[in-house]
Amino acid sequence: MAERILMKGNEAIAEAAIRAGCRHYFGYPITPQTEIAAYMAKKMPKIGGVFLQAESEIASINMVYGAAAAGFRVMTSSSSPGISLKAEGLSYIAGSDVPALVVNVQRGGPGLGGIQPSQSDYFQATKGGGHGDYRMIVLAPASVQEMASLTIKGFDLADKYRMTSMILADGTIGQMMEPITFEDTEITTYDKPWALTGTECRRPHNVVNSLYLKPEELERKNFERYEKYAEIEKNEAMWEDYMMDDAEIVVVAFGIASRVAKNAVATARKEGIKAGLIRPITLWPFPNAAFEAAVSARAFISVELSMGQMIEDVRLATKCDKPVTLCNRAGGMIPSPDEVLTAIRTAWKGEAK
Numbered sequence: 514m515a516e517r518i519l520m521k522g523n524e525a526i527a528e529a530a531i532r533a534g535c536r537h538y539f540g541y542p543i544t545p546q547t548e549i550a551a552y553m554a555k556k557m558p559k560i561g562g563v564f565l566q567a568e569s570e571i572a573s574i575n576m577v578y579g580a581a582a583a584g585f586r587v588m589t590s591s592s593s594p595g596i597s598l599k600a601e602g603l604s605y606i607a608g609s610d611v612p613a614l615v616v617n618v619q620r621g622g623p624g625l626g627g628i629q630p631s632q633s634d635y636f637q638a639t640k641g642g643g644h645g646d647y648r649m650i651v652l653a654p655a656s657v658q659e660m661a662s663l664t665i666k667g668f669d670l671a672d673k674y675r676m677t678s679m680i681l682a683d684g685t686i687g688q689m690m691e692p693i694t695f696e697d698t699e700i701t702t703y704d705k706p707w708a709l710t711g712t713e714c715r716r717p718h719n720v721v722n723s724l725y726l727k728p729e730e731l732e733r734k735n736f737e738r739y740e741k742y743a744e745i746e747k748n749e750a751m752w753e754d755y756m757m758d759d760a761e762i763v764v765v766a767f768g769i770a771s772r773v774a775k776n777a778v779a780t781a782r783k784e785g786i787k788a789g790l791i792r793p794i795t796l797w798p799f800p801n802a803a804f805e806a807a808v809s810a811r812a813f814i815s816v817e818l819s820m821g822q823m824i825e826d827v828r829l830a831t832k833c834d835k836p837v838t839l840c841n842r843a844g845g846m847i848p849s850p851d852e853v854l855t856a857i858r859t860a861w862k863g864e865a866k
Contacts, residue, residue, distance in 0.1 A: 515696030574602030584708025604643030608723025612671035629845025630684030760789025
């Protein structure tokens with residue numbers, strides 16, 4: 514039997530990153546993700562890695578940019594306002610087509626907001642995060658085990674497609690403790706002939722750059738990236754189905770909200786309500802195929818720790834031909850199972866009329 518280790522979610526991310534081959538971490542402390550930096554500060558020097566607490570979030574993301582250009586597996590982590598400060602660097606990384614892993618353990622906003630858990634950075638993560646035409650692969654863990662496994666997956670996808678992967682967690686998952694295992698983790702390695710590793714006079718110089726002064730060249734690069742993004746949408750979407758075989762009321766939720774929603778769906782089933790759950794694991798690419806397969810669905814409920822952001826993608830995935838309602842809390846509050854159950858009952862009664 515695989516050894517199970519009791520870990521906090523933030524620590525699971527850090528340990529998984531190390532096991533995935535990350536030897537360079539650059540960051541800046543901010544609640545509720547500071548344990549990631551603390552773990553890296555303790556472990557990296559012992560394994561010949563580099564931990565550097567930068568003078569700012571802006572500095573840290575540019576250090577990530579440099580290490581990524583050299584071909585290293587590199588990561589940074591922050592929380593909501595810190596990610597906003599990294600936005601320019603995220604755009605440079607995307608424009609240079611280098612892989613990196615960024616972790617956002619979300620807190621409430623806007624502004625400094627509060628330090629309690631939130632999911633209000635969904636737009637920021639799934640629609641880019643900085644300026645220009647680009648995407649990031651966005652992975653949403655719902656357990657401490659997934660904090661670890663999706664971190665490893667994030668590194669692999671970043672290297673595979675030469676782009677940024679983001680772990681979009683919430684403060685609850687970051688702070689909770691659960692037993693996890695690392696025994697079955699598989700690490701994929703990728704050749705990086707594009708990296709700035711020094712030529713030894715054996716090959717032409719590589720150039721990593723996001724500046725294209727000729728408009729036709731920049732247009733070509735953007736079209737090439739979107740061809741890659743289409744491939745990712747086709748091949749990399751991930752989700753979990755729960756009681757979806759005959760579901761008529763479909764709850765959609767990710768992260769901690771999905772754990773609350775799953776309890777509500779189970780209770781609804783005991784009451785004779787045909788409820789089910791779609792849990793997006795990739796927020797981008799959004800798992801549209803899961804909604805196409807929900808042929809018996811008559812109504813959808815988006816459960817979120819925000820004022821309603823994912824609900825827009827739910828409407829698009831359903832082609833706006835089914836009612837979609839919002840069950841939400843904001844500012845660091847989490848919907849209770851009873852609140853989600855009430856929303857399910859309301860949708861069920863509404864469809865029965």
